Amino acid sequence: MRGTVLVAGMGLIGGSLAKAIKAAHPQAEIIGYDIREDEVGLAEALNIIDKKAESFQQGAEQADLIVLAVPVLQTEKLINELAEFTLKEEVIITDTGSTKKRIMSCAAILEDRQITFIGGHPMAGSHKSGVAAAKELLFENAFYLLTPGEGANEKQIAVLKKWLQGTKAKIIEISADDHDRLTGVVSHFPHVIAASLVHQARKYNNSNSLISRLAAGGFRDLTRIASSNPEMWKDISLHNKDVLLTLLHDWKIEMERVIEVLEEESEPLLFDYFNEAKEFRDDLPAKAMGAIPSFYDLYVDVPDYPGVISEVTAYLAEERISITNIRIMETREDVYGVLVISFQNERDRKRAQQCIEKQTNYDLFLA
Template sequence: MRGNVFIAGLGLIGGSLAKSIKKSHPQATIIGFDIRPQEMGLAEALHVIDQSASSFQEGAEQADLIILAAPVIQTEEMIRELTSFRLKANVIVTDTGSTKKKIMECAQELLDQGITFIGGHPMAGSHKSGVIAAKEHLFENAFYLLTPSAHIDEKQLAILKKWLEGTNAKIIELSAEDHDELTGVVSHFPHVVAASLVHQAESYNHQNSLVSRLAAGGFKDITRIASSNPEMWKDISLHNKEVLLGLLENWQAEMNKVIDMLKEEKATDLFNYFHEAKDFRDQLPAQSMGAIPAFYDLYVDVPDYPGIISELTAYLAEERISITNIRILETREDVFGVLVISFQNDKDRMRAMNCIEKQTNYDLYLA
């Protein structure tokens, strides 16, 4: 497809969309804008975009497709600005925000002007940030949720999907209300719970500093999402307040049931509680990318002797397999393996597993 694609917000998501769109539509012109001049310059230098816009308005007014790749609060501000611009008649506007109901309400003025706005949420991310971390395959096999309005022009929706085909994502259409409820359950609520678990550990750490040492194993793994951007999660939580409040009230009721089971020593009920949770968790798709970015960890049960880490990394280097992190676990309750090696994607993790299996007799486990 030909045309001007304007991406406002040149971070990981915006940069990766620029690369994936350019890959599948090489004749398109990718125009970028960011409030951080250094990111805009870097995006141009790295050929993530074809050219920079001198202003948000300049880029928007020459675009056939506008992608607002910014946090939800800033996205609302940009949508309000767009209502005063002289946009092309057939322009399509979409966003990448993690909440949709308030975004769609904000976009109603654009829709009333006859401008096509289709809410979007590519459900992928990375431990890295910024345009320098952008990659064209970031969204591959991830869910890409679209929330078109009830009276959307189906032709415009098809055009947006065509622009996004280079993402190789699984595109799903749903209402903004359903989006916020679903992502609230599987993404927003878990972030609140993870943060609360960390706060509880911190409070106990004041009494006994061993807590932070013992938390370095499985506890740190299950609370990793608490390390996400606090500014972003403040905005997401406020945007999806109604859904989160309902989930937290249900959570309180659930915890009261557990308290009752413990007080009354209801052994059978406790067994069933843990067993049912295990059954449902074990049935979750192992290879699919969900709402929370996956962590591609390989656990290696290695003996403790000098040079073991360099030995394993040498095997991986020979196969040109990149790793993102490597660490030794001190606390290993409910975790198999002493060494944890992290990878960017599942393909690299499986290649590493095969490589180490060929070279050693160590036991390997996937999280």
């Protein structure tokens, strides 16, 4: 497709979308905008964008597609600004926010002016941030949810999907209400629970510092999403407050039931509680990407001798396999392997597994 695309927000998501759009539509012009001059300058230097906008208004008024890849509260602010600009008649505006109901309500101001807004949420991310971490295939096989406004017609939705075809994502249309309920259950609520578990461990660590050492194993993996951007999760929690409050009240009832079962020392009920959870969890898709970014970890049961870690990483380096993290596990209850290597995607993890199996007789396990 030909045309001009403005990507407002030169972070991981905005940069990756810019790369994906350019890959599928090389004749399109990609303009970048960000209040952080260093990020938009880096995006231009890395050829992620063709040029940077002189201002948000200047970039928006020449765009055929406007992508708001900024935090949800900032998205509302930019929508209100867009309503005052002189935009192209056929322009399509979309966003990448993790909540949709409030954003779609805010976007009504655009629809009142006959401007097309289609909410969007690419459900992919990375352990890295910033435009330097942008990847063309960040969204490959991930769900990309669209929440069209009442003013959007099928032709406009089809045009947006064509612009996004370079993401190679699984695009699904859904209502804003359903979006917030679903992502509340499988993304927003788990982040709150992970943070609460960490707070509880921190509290107990004040009286026994061994807690933080023992938490270096499975507990650290269980709560790793608690390391997400606190500013972003503050905004998401406020945007999806009603859904989160309902889920937290339900969680409170669930925990009260667990307390009752424990006090009763009911072995059958406890077994059923853990067994039903295990069965549902085991039936979840193992390789599909969901609402929370996947972690591609490989557990390697290495022997304890000097230089073994550099030996393993040298094998991977020879095959030009990039790793995102590596660590030694001291506590391994319910977790196999003493060396944990993290990768950017499933392909790299599979290649690493084959490489290490070819070079050694170490036991390897996937999380």
